[in-house]
Amino acid sequence: MQVNLEKSFPLPFPASAAWTLLSDLPSVAACMPGAEITETVDDTHFKGKVKAKVGPATMAFNGEIVLKNIDHKKREMHMVGKGQDSKGSSSAELDLKAWMLAIDANHCELKGEAVVTVNGKVASLGGRLMTQVSDQILNQFGKNFVERVMARESASPENPSASGTASPAPTAPAKASELNGLSFAWSVFVGLIKGLFSPKKPDTH
């Protein structure tokens, strides 16, 4: 089954700064909850694994990531990751197009279009929750991405807002973690993203 999601995460940084992170696939992968690049085959091909923990359920996928396209000018990237779960009973694919949209000199948005395709047992039995879970995982990704950019930028000497101030040492980049492990911060984040994307309004005649 397939879930189509559109995402948008605002960042208080210039698009160019955020693009640095988005154009580095291993960093992007590290923002994906539970994901990890295990092998760089070449510039556009990687091997990796994802351990998705959703409530009591855990699934581990091993697979490949292909960077289909990267356009530094337009600040666009397109990657496809696909894998099979270690038990051989399910498979998942994430087709992600992401780009940085400049809002003004100091603000941008991370925009994303994701198509999540799952096959096997997880599609047959988990369909009821697939949209919501995919949505949450992508939100977590967005949150991790934002945090990483923030951490990087506030640590960066070129960043005018960071340099020369006595701000405390930047927090370490958020560890790409399993979904459930971050619930303490979740409510805050839910507040942050509320209203930024709203579900399709039903026809209410």
Added chain:
Amino acid sequence: MIPGEFEYHAPATVDDAIQLLAQHPDDGKIIAGGHSLLPMMKLRFAEPAHLINIFEIPELKGITEEGSMLRIGAMTTESELIRSALINQKCPLIVEAAKMIADPQVRNRGTIGGDIAHGDPGNDHPAVMLALDADIVVKGPQGERTIAAKDFFLGTYVTALEPNEIITAIRVPASTPGTGYGFNKLKRKTGDFATAGATVVLHLKGNTCDEIRIALTNVGPTAFRAEAPEALLQGREIDDALIEQAAIKVMESCAPAEDLRGDAEYKCHMAAEMARRSIRDALARAKGN
């Protein structure tokens, strides 16, 4: 359908259970009645290495009155809720909801604490807890804390419960004069999750609704309060026209995912219809109280 291997623990006390959970932070899992977790384990979606059974812990059982509140032990089963004279008298909404959950055998094992902790948007107690403005009492290595229901449900399978904590009890206010409730759940058949559900608790002062909570089931990533229709009805004399306006606002607040139960449009409409019915039921009961 056979679960993977695990080590089984049956702690005698909550503290023992918390200690076990601390010892197995990554691969320990609490089991209550098991009717959500065991099927997931049999499908091999969940494979905890340590299963900590709290179903039998005596301190997690029992229903008591604490002033104007009722304290329900987390391991109280749905059947025990239905049978409880105290709950029937002081908080009949819970009885009505419990009766609509699954089937008799499952209700003998399913617990209110398990239903809440699981974080499934299709579970029924979360909306009931939201509508009742309940408190969830949890305990961890740092001791006990109380989380308001409105702060508890964060997403699909995501709650404010820390991985090292256990729900020990639920505290709900006993019903007062002028309070009415409504619980309506549309389901395809016995044993199914709600296609959409709406729980309403309101209070009338004279004919004016001075307090109302509308909580929805299975039309978002988690159970949630529909604040816009609440705001609309709060402080008003509720009539059919107002209920209709509220129903539209209920619909607008929903963000359901399509599944075999229906598409988003259907579910939004059903949430609205369940809300209409629950508001009407609640009004009638409040007037009768």
Added chain:
Amino acid sequence: MAKKLIAFKLNNQPVEVLIEARELLVHVLREQLAQTGTHIGCETSHCGACTVDFNGESVKSCTVLAIQANGGEVLTVEGLAQNGTLHPLQEAFMQDHGLQCGFCTPGMLMRSFRFLQENPDPTEEEIRSGMAGNLCRCTGYQNIVKAVKSAAAKMQPA
């Protein structure tokens, strides 16, 4: 994984059995204790074919771990007849044609056995909701309702 010895009462007889923690009660009853009357139909706690009486309540034994039965009391369909006399429900199921292929029957009997103790004089509607956790593909339920009702009448104290 090390096996554990558990002990419980099965049909009023003490039994001991060595099990893995993950073994389901229904498997232990059927395979280790040779009580094959309890059946497996859906494995997701929907069909009720595996219903047994556990500590005075109906449960679906496909969704209970055997280890949870340690120290408890389990009654299966094999224990329903007493001293060679059939339970009134067993008689009623035969009399009212409450079974066909027989696969759901043990679960139906065990659930109705407990249900009639919870509600000794049920209406048809109460029987239907009280038995809602048990599926039957053959009978259309109508004769099962009839059987439970007639058994209830027979079991009423005179």
Added chain:
Amino acid sequence: MATTAEELDRQALLEGIGCSRKRKEDPRFIQGKGNYVDDVKLPGMVYADMVRSPYAHARIKSINKEKALALPGVLAVLTAEDLKPLKLHWMPTLAGDVQAVLADEKVHFQYQEVAVVVATDRYIAADATELVEVEYEALPALVDPHKALDADAPILREDVKEKDNVGQGPRKHPNHIFSWEVGDRDTTQSALDTAEVVVKQDMLYPRVHPSPLETCGCVASFDKVKGQLTVYITSQAPHIVRTVVSILSGVAESKIRIISPDIGGGFGNKVGVYPGYVTAIVASIVLGTPVKWIEDRIENISTTAWARDYHMTGELAADISGRIKGLRVNVLADHGAFNSHAQPTKWPAGLFSICTGSYDIPTAHVKVDGVYTNKSPGGVAYRCSFRVTEAVYLIERMMDILAQKLNIDKAEIRRRNFIKADAFPYKTALGWEVDSGNYQAALAKVLDAVHYDDLRKEQAEKRSRGELMGIGLVTFTEIVGAGPSKACDVLGVGMFESAEIRVHPTGSVIARMGTISTGQAHQTTYAQIIATELGLPSEDIQIEEGDTDTAPYGLGTYGSRSTPVGGAATAVAARKIRAKAQKIAAHLLEVSEADLDWDVDRFKVKGVPGQEKTMKEIAWAAYNNVPDGMEMGLEAVDYYDPPNFTYPFGAYLCVVDIDKLTGETKVRRFYALDDCGTRINPMIIEGQIHGGLTEGFAVAMGQEMPYDAEGNLLGNTFMDYFIPTFVETPHWETDYTVTPSPHHPLGAKGVAESPHVGSIPCFTSAIVDAFAHLGVTHMDMPHSAYRVWQKIHELGLDKQA
């Protein structure tokens, strides 16, 4: 025929035909002493479990068994490569195609069998399935049968890509299986061209699964020393299984023993031969130890045989008075990945051409095209005779649609088109000879019983208030009892049925049949037939079936064939015994045979009161005092090849109320009148009807097997797949008329499937009727609240004041 009180008393003691005898099967079932396949435990038995494909369509790049084999307790992991040397990696299907036993290079549907693991217990086997590493290359899945024959459709079956025939005639595309046509194309075309009125409707009969409460499974036990194979199996056709296993394995049929013990419901799901059975047998032969394979519910719904999936277009030509002039039907049949549907071999669309129904239709034409898709293989009769449910649904929907078009009441349009009671036997335009019927009488009785006119008045009132009430009506004709061997065979074996009856010296009886009960209580009802025929009490008659070592060869129980064919064989075998008994009686009474009258349980000398021999006395004499030249003993065998099918019929009426705001349907009333000819056990008939109606309700109101675009089956547990509980199931009212079959020895026709076949279009008729005043003519199943609400919403009926 018994007439006097004394005769009636003696007759009652027999508990024969017409008696609501209590079931002989019940004592074991109510005490938990049934013996189902999963209850079988043999010494040294080990367990098989399947590794299955997560993909609907993929190429298998590699399979690595090492980790699985390293798990303690794992005895074997078998793949197609292992079966190849035995030529068992593919097996023939009943329809002339082949089906992969274990996926050979490609998988063609989600959950397809890829490897089988055998281990010392079922827990280890389950663990090991996760350790078998299979590498796949996903291929585009073909899910929509309407796209199967597109030029750019993915080719599914590379193994038969080049073949111009896969067993059921020429084909026109690699994804095409067959085209089958019957009837007169030209006269039908001209009827449609010249008719005053034509109605046309597309309709989908969705794919549904019979889901008996017991899943499929087997215990295979190969005795290396004796070279004998014994298989306990959930099969509705054990003798056919033996033949197939013999052909596949090369083991002589006499060295194979197939036992169908107690079966926990079949409904068509247990007709086929499945990869699980074959691999368990192979594993037992390889390992020399008994192997048990029991599927779980997910496997049952996802991989073993389903029913229907007929995409139908009906066209009716009629005159302005509603008199039908012709019928044309085109069907696209989705057969899944392998053509393993279970029909009599020469009938690629089963008996679908019974679709002219209860009506006198002068000309008709039917065309059915079967195609492959990336879905599980199947296409069985789910509680119906072969494709008859689809046929009845088609014609009954078309009748309603025609009535609506002409603004004629749906009861009246049926009356105007019925085959008249005096027109039987009636030859249909598509070639069937309907044996007997009285449709007018059946319909009239139902309409009277429910006060039809009052219902219509009530409906008119409700409509004026904006409420949705629907009245469904169906007058169906079934075709059951396959079948005359000139028309029907399975793998070349004619579809006869058999009975072997042996009367012991003391007058008790053992009888064995080639059928197998899956809940129909053959032990009870066959004994009743013999009791009436032989005048011996049912209580003393032991019935055995299901063991191929002892039972005579039979084709099994499906398509309502037990009573029409097996019951006939039983009656005829009993009559052979009675004929011999008459000779013995004549000998004992020293009269000629012609001087004897049969009287309930004895032969009496005509006109000489007191000169008589009871059947019990004759039985004793059969073993010590027979006429010169006669063999001793009292037994007979009959292989009954029916001269025709039987044609049960019925009239059903359904009343529904629909909640406009949720789409929920309440079946307020369902009145089912069935005519199955002679009634052998009314209690059991009524029970069968309740069950059939309930399964019909399930199909009409909620069952479906939804596949997503990638070919994943969504909803393959009882959480999603609709099995109604006590709460959802309506209360049923039953009634009957009796129109015996003229060619059946007992006049019986078969009954268990009629209520399923008849009720499904009746529910649709009622639901559509609730919207008929708004111009709605058809709605596809399932009529779930969601789908009904969509119609309500589309029509704007849910608008709040």
